[in-house]
Amino acid sequence: MTPDLSRYNKSAADVVKQSIVGIALGEYLIGLIGVLLAHAAQSSDVITIVMGTSGILGTIVLITATIKINDFNLYAPSLAIVNIFDSLFGKQVNRTVVTIVIGIVGTLLSIMGILGQFQGFLSLLGIALPPVGGILVAEYFLVKRYKKGF
Structure with a gap:
């Protein structure tokens, strides 16, 4: 679990419930809706599907949702790295600095073509x-x- 979500998992039952709901809704239901929309739009391009079904507002929602997910994907590892330094080395590291450094490193790696190694x-x-x-x-x-x- 990510450091941010782990505070809500007080028992094994909480982890199971969160996993079942996350997989059932996040993977299967939303995936099924995406497949149905792709068939309706007769395209596999996400932007074409969104523009065809919800127009410019849907595209704005898609872009802002992607930014939000990327922010969360940056936030959780930053917390983990700060916790690692605190736990293993007893050293307090500034979360803001770690987040900025990881963001810059990730951006540079994407510019250098890390996606080809994915x-x-x-x-x-x-x-x-x-x-x-x-x-x-x-x-x-x-x-x-x-x-x-x-």
Whole structure:
């Protein structure tokens, strides 16, 4: 979970509810609506679909929603990095500076063409992350060693 959303997950049931609602609504229902709109507009281009169904207002909503999502995608890692420095090194780092630095680095990487390496990166994540997730789930639900220190 992102550092910002984790404060709402007080129990395992909260995590399950949030995951089910997020997947059911966010993935399946919204995805289905997108597919139906693409068929209606006879296009796979998002801007064509939005312009054809909701005009300039829909395009403005799409652009501002993309900006908001990008802001959140920048905010959550910034919090994580600040927390890492605080937890591992005992050093307080300014969140604003970290956010600006990460934003600049991300912009520079996109200018340099990092998108061309994205498929390989996703393959690496697909290989590396599931075992880590399995270990975290097993620790949380089965082993529960983390509770012994409290």
